[in-house]
Amino acid sequence: MSPRSAPCPTRCLSARQALVAVRRVLLAQFSAFPANGADLYEELKSSTAILPTGSPSLDQLLDSGLYTGEVTELMGAPGSGKTQVCLSIAASVSLGLKQHVLFLDSTGGFTASRLYQMLQAQAEDEEEQAVGDTALSQLEALQRIQVARVFDVYEMLSALQEVRDRLSQQAVSCTGPLKTVVIDSVSAVIHPLLGGRQSEGLAIMMQLARELKMLAKEFSLAVVVTNQVTRDSSTGLLKPALGRSWSFVPSTRVLLESKGAAWEEATTRRSASLAKSPRQPTGMQVELDIGNSDVQEPSPATPTEGL
């Protein structure tokens, strides 16, 4: 038997210890930590807010407004008023609460002039400020709404990543406290990816969904998305587009429909019904008026003698 040194027990022990230490470090870095329910409740009590949508009847439908930390979906056929409601939400949050709004537009339906019209209409309702201040406050409200035009899903994901980076750094920049993200519409960027036998489209959709929900939960944002509708083949009811997997994503879903038959003259009345809600019974319905259906050129607000 050739002489050889006996295996050193201390060396074997330290190798195992090193392995255990590496495992502990990896787990600490990559696994999620459990939070206690009581701590979470304390945190949520201070950070959750309910944002008004600009329309009292819609607020009533949503149990007093949009809840932060959740994804709310507005679904409807083309022309049912989804973009108008989104503009109204942006105007209300910016003017009323003086909070920042991020508007991701993927359909090209965003018009600043229509938004300005809504701001003017909402400012008139408030009657709080002196006449001279309204023009300035409306301009400031416009500045608080940031619009990004994203026409495919990768641009949308990178826009959301940018928001996440900004919020993580908590830099007090010109963007200020962001409370609302409005996405009009999510079906325009996801629909081209679906179909066919590959599952990559569905994977990207679920990645976008997860990103939206994580943003909403971690930074206490209210996320509003719009979606198309399709008709269910078996029951004949309207259901949201983008399939079953997407239907699990929003916590609240509102269906917007035109009132009145197609052959009647164009009306601005719409009906909003609650299709899914974690707090209210579904089936509630309210009427909305989305204002003038054609966008007029706004007359610029003239400063008065007070300025």
Next chain:
Amino acid sequence: MGDALRRAESGTQLLARLEGRSSLKNLEPCLFAEEGSPVHGDVIEFHGPEGTGKTEMLYHLVARCIIPKSGGGLEVEVMFIDTDYHFDVLRLVTILEHRLVQSTEEMIKQCLGRLFLVNCSSSTQLLLTLYSLENMFCTHPSLCLLIVDSISAFYWIDRSNGGESLNLQEMNLKKCANFLEKLVREHHLALFATTQTIMQKSTSSAESFFPLKLQHEFDTDYRPYLCKSWQQMVTHRIFFSKQFNSGNSKGFTVVSCHLKKNNVVKRSFSIKMSFLYSAKSVLHS
């Protein structure tokens, strides 16, 4: 010599085994097809399309567990793994306020102190989180309920990451399922997991990858798509669906199946503020 070493358990495991976990027998008798369910080691799957009350039912179970015995609850701790970022603490607080006789802030906080919540954003993170939670189960003997909502959340992402190979696609979930089974067995827990109905039921059974063997699977809109390891560890499967009555749009139906004994029970319920329950049972096996 090797056998004896393997059979030896650590001190914490011994403590966990001897101290015992509280019984969950009276958790929700209406929900199960069998008397005296759930017992330790049970894995219960909630399956159903969206908006059918699965998460509401979980809130109901959590409330029942964390309320102290004086308030009519079981006073046990609950670990809730949320992969959907869906959990609404304020909704749970509303339910607690309606359940407790004296719903002071103190009481609510005390009840919520028995709930632990974890968020996971990928199946890899879920696996790593389960590994790191094992320690918690050893140190908290009153932690006897583990809830995963939902376990099918990463299905499409995993499937796309795995490419062509089915093994690679299912690898993460298989490891999670195996580890969950180990946790449930060693620490005497009960596991509730929700899965979502994301596949349409194929009209021809020849097309389906997993052949449907049991009677209840033909009745309900169930098409199994998760890995075999998960399918085999489930002991109870409960199907949720909406009731389409003419006037009442708020009703939900629950079909509860005990997979080993092939008992099936069908009940209906409705959600009110404090979660009222109306049970009409149709029993058939």
